[in-house]
Amino acid sequence: MSPDISTNVGPITLERPTMLASGILGISLDVFGRLYKEGAGALVTKSLSKEPWDGYPNPTIVGLKNGYLNAVGLSNPGAPYFANMLSQNKTVPIIVSLVGSIPEDFVFMIKQFENVKVLGYELNLSCPHVEKVGLEVGDDPELVHAIIKSVKQTSKVPVLAKVGLGSSDYLETVRTACESGIDGITAINTLRAMAIDVETARPILSHKIGGLSGPPIKPVAVRCVYEISSKFDIPVIGCGGISTWDDAIEFLLAGASAVQIGSAVGEKWTGVFSEINNGISKYMEKKNYRKLSEMVGIAKKF
Amino acid sequence: MRWLELQKSFDTPKIVTIEKVVDETPTVRTIYFSDEIMSKVLPGQFAMVWIPGVNEIPMSVMISQENGKAAFTVRKHGLATTELFSKKVGDQIGIRGPYGNSFTVKQGTLLLVGGGTGLVPLIRLVTFLKKSDNVIIIMGAKTKSEVFFEDLANKLLEGTIHKVIVATEDGSYGEKGLVTDAMEKLLKENRFDGVYTCGPEKMMHKVVQIASANKIHVEASIERMMKCGIGICGSCCFGDVMACKDGTVFDGATLLANKEFGYTHRSKSGILDNY
Numbered sequence: 001m002s003p004d005i006s007t008n009v010g011p012i013t014l015e016r017p018t019m020l021a022s023g024i025l026g027i028s029l030d031v032f033g034r035l036y037k038e039g040a041g042a043l044v045t046k047s048l049s050k051e052p053w054d055g056y057p058n059p060t061i062v063g064l065k066n067g068y069l070n071a072v073g074l075s076n077p078g079a080p081y082f083a084n085m086l087s088q089n090k091t092v093p094i095i096v097s098l099v100g101s102i103p104e105d106f107v108f109m110i111k112q113f114e115n116v117k118v119l120g121y122e123l124n125l126s127c128p129h130v131e132k133v134g135l136e137v138g139d140d141p142e143l144v145h146a147i148i149k150s151v152k153q154t155s156k157v158p159v160l161a162k163v164g165l166g167s168s169d170y171l172e173t174v175r176t177a178c179e180s181g182i183d184g185i186t187a188i189n190t191l192r193a194m195a196i197d198v199e200t201a202r203p204i205l206s207h208k209i210g211g212l213s214g215p216p217i218k219p220v221a222v223r224c225v226y227e228i229s230s231k232f233d234i235p236v237i238g239c240g241g242i243s244t245w246d247d248a249i250e251f252l253l254a255g256a257s258a259v260q261i262g263s264a265v266g267e268k269w270t271g272v273f274s275e276i277n278n279g280i281s282k283y284m285e286k287k288n289y290r291k292l293s294e295m296v297g298i299a300k301k302f
Numbered sequence: 303m304r305w306l307e308l309q310k311s312f313d314t315p316k317i318v319t320i321e322k323v324v325d326e327t328p329t330v331r332t333i334y335f336s337d338e339i340m341s342k343v344l345p346g347q348f349a350m351v352w353i354p355g356v357n358e359i360p361m362s363v364m365i366s367q368e369n370g371k372a373a374f375t376v377r378k379h380g381l382a383t384t385e386l387f388s389k390k391v392g393d394q395i396g397i398r399g400p401y402g403n404s405f406t407v408k409q410g411t412l413l414l415v416g417g418g419t420g421l422v423p424l425i426r427l428v429t430f431l432k433k434s435d436n437v438i439i440i441m442g443a444k445t446k447s448e449v450f451f452e453d454l455a456n457k458l459l460e461g462t463i464h465k466v467i468v469a470t471e472d473g474s475y476g477e478k479g480l481v482t483d484a485m486e487k488l489l490k491e492n493r494f495d496g497v498y499t500c501g502p503e504k505m506m507h508k509v510v511q512i513a514s515a516n517k518i519h520v521e522a523s524i525e526r527m528m529k530c531g532i533g534i535c536g537s538c539c540f541g542d543v544m545a546c547k548d549g550t551v552f553d554g555a556t557l558l559a560n561k562e563f564g565y566t567h568r569s570k571s572g573i574l575d576n577y
Contacts, residue, residue: 024536028539076571
């Protein structure tokens with residue numbers, strides 16, 4: 001019998017542990033359907049705001065030797081438009097990522113999705129390159145508490161918080177989120193970074209500072225997943241630089257119940273999900289695990 | 303240590319200096335620069351072109367007749383294209399890529415249908431065709447002053463059986479009417495082994511419909527609002543495919559099955575707008 005790679009992230013059940021990370025490709029239901037068919041266990045949308053956002057002018061992405069730097073600026077068609085599009089969804093497991101500044105923003109957006117089939121919400125408390133949202137919210141414990149409280153009162157489906165490394169201790173953000181009733185934590189977002197073109201002496205990104213993703217941030221992300229799952233009794237989704245099946249296993253061993261893949265989609269394209277799923281399955285066979293949960297967090301016993 | 307040996311990423315802009323600027327029409331210019339990689343890209347592939355301080359836009363890579371050089375042919379239209387159009391010899395721009403797939407190079411009697419700067423990948427395609435092919439190019443423009451690349455196309459096809467047909471909407475030059483009118487006329491007397499098209503989407507839609515109705519293999523290079531160019535941001539999604547990574551070239555059957563083809567495209571925020 002082949003191993004069971006389905007997993008539970010708290011109340012969320014996934015057929016497969018590889019999710020599409022927020023910000024990547026996620027603006028149309030057709031694309032979500034394709035990625036689900038091609039192996040993703042769930043799809044996280046681009047972070048939606050109350051109104052449509054155009055994002056920053058290009059350059060919004062710089063490819064580095066071994067990863068990406070981006071400041072797309074959270075471009076998205078807005079929650080009402082997106083909810084309308086997703087209202088035709090019947091079978092695709094979609095988690096809606098939301099970005100806002102105050103509790104009322106999030107409550108407004110969740111109300112748009114009242115009659116839409118979604119698996120859950122992921123609150124973006126960690127985008128490193130847009131003012132008044134993302135990390136700036138994540139760095140403010142009182143605001144995090146107020147937002148999660150309101151969201152939990154409004155939402156009928158589970159709510160995750162995506163955290164990153166800002167100017168305060170991210171573990172305090174996680175603590176606040178847990179105390180406010182969050183259902184799970186996604187860790188981590190991109191790390192604030194920049195690149196300067198030496199020929200023109202100009203920062204390349206139009207926003208100058210953006211977020212670093214890909215293999216360079218993986219060890220940081222593994223450390224965060226390990227710390228969160230060691231300190232708190234909360235399901236964790238690992239995200240940051242996962243490009244191969246053994247990267248994914250590393251996160252599971254550190255304590256993640258599922259993983260999100262972003263930059264590697266650009267590098268390996270849409271086959272990356274099934275490639276990693278198959279690798280996880282083979283690893284489980286070799287190590288005699290029947291269920292994925294058997295290996296979640298086992299690196300913590302050492 | 304292996305990481306020290308990693309090459310600089312193709313996705314980091316590389317600065318090149320503009321060496322020559324050629325006026326094609328009052329609103330279209332070709333700017334030339336030296337770059338080995340860009341000089342060899344496949345027909346249909348594009349580069350992301352960084353105009354420092356302004357924007358970064360996708361551009362089909364134009365040929366140069368000199369070795370090791372390439373070009374961009376730009377029509378001034380919005381802010382970024384106007385800035386690129388205004389660049390002078392000695393100015394610097396950044397390029398990354400090449401990106402995207404390319405036209406399938408067929409043999410036999412081939413029809414190339416282009417509108418405006420959509421001619422760029424078709425001109426590059428011409429350089430990949432065999433001397434033995436019979437090539438007919440239809441180029442469309444609104445009016446005589448907007449016709450360009452006619453001489454270049456004839457020169458590239460010198461010594462082969464070929465025809466370059468210009469169609470202007472106002473009839474001020476060549477045949478009066480749309481490229482698709484000229485195409486339908488040609489189909490009455492010729493059997494084609496392949497049709498390639500690039501230009502305004504409504505035009506390509508009609509070309510693909512006509513070719514498909516006549517059971518001729520057809521490919522089109524499509525354009526969408528593009529930001530990253532490398533399959534990450536999702537801005538250029540077109541049905542369930544990404545123009546930058548799955549395209550920009552698609553065959554007729556794929557295109558006609560895509561409900562967005564010829565009808566809708568996305569804005570910067572990702573909202574579907576009608577053409």
